[in-house]
Amino acid sequence: MVIILGIESTAHTFGAALLDGETFLSNVKDSFTSEEEGMIPAAVADHHIRVLSDVLSKALQGRTDIEVIAYSASPGLGHTLRIGAAAARALAKKFGAKLVGVNHCIAHLEIGKKETTAKDPVFLYASGVNTQVIAFHEGKFRIFGETLDMGVGNFLDSFGRKKGLGFPAGPKIEALAKKGTKLIDLPYSVKGMDTSFGGLLTKIETLNEPLEDVCYSVQETVFAMLVEVCERALAFTGKNELLLGGGVACNKRLQDMCSSMCKARGAIFHVPANEFLVDNAAMIAWLGKVTYEKGNTVSIEQAGINPYERTDEV
Secondary structure, three states: OOEEEEEEOOOOEEEEEEEEOOEEEEEEEEEOOEOOOOOOHHHHHHHHHHHHHHHHHHHHOOOOOOOEEEEEEEOOOHHHHHHHHHHHHHHHHHHOOEEEEEEHHHHHHHHHHHHOOOOOOEEEEEOOOOEEEEEEEOOEEEEEEEEOOOOHHHHHHHHHHHOOOOEOOHHHHHHHHOOOOOOOOOOOOEEOOEEOOHHHHHHHOOOOOOHHHHHHHHHHHHHHHHHHHHHHHHHHHOOOEEEEEOHHHHOHHHHHHHHHHHHHHOOEEEOOOHHHHOOOHHHHHHHHHHHHHOOOOEOOOOOOOOOOOOHHHO
């Protein structure tokens, strides 16, 4: 079996994971947090530099028989992608390992399929920057709908930051929403297969309602938008499976709404464990394995990054 080290560094998480065949031997991460601010790229990069050695040491467990190193080459923050790529190049030289650069978004898709029984699903990718409805069609992953302004995670974090909830704000919003009882009428922006959150963010800044009710109403409105476009994608593609991925997919209310929609239309709902929903290095190692077995490697000199590569460009 080929021993593969995966390195994740697209945004607020620096992670490393060791894969032996189809078994993960480790999956270690350290994520940037803030009580007052969001992700300032330079600050997140400093965080990654501070934790890099410890994370890699815990993930490697003293192993030196690394044959392949996979790293997140795209998309993401240039500041942080460079740190992961530099670590991958240095370790490839140290271990004499092959290098594989992978797309972070597709890694979310592939780890979801590995960790569930999903075969050919419509995929809702809901994370900080990305909000996309994706399906494999005619030989490649294609985007059937996406955000027109900001990702759902960035929307939640922006809202949370204005309310003093810190970063990341999603888990705190979810907890507050469970205490809310009043559904406030909020802008519902679905345009064809695409969504928009900017107008909603502007609206909630003007509200003078209990924070619990605002959080409850935000979740109900935003998640209904996502579920609507997912159901439309299922109908359009003729597929009968929905798979969730991305950090926002950890939200139990979103999972419940997606599950109810699938049940109503006779589709199968899939969601992997939270460990594989949030940014993690295991998914990078797994896509690295898939990519390596296709014969796609890159030299140390060519192992760069592409911060703006889209899912449907791979």
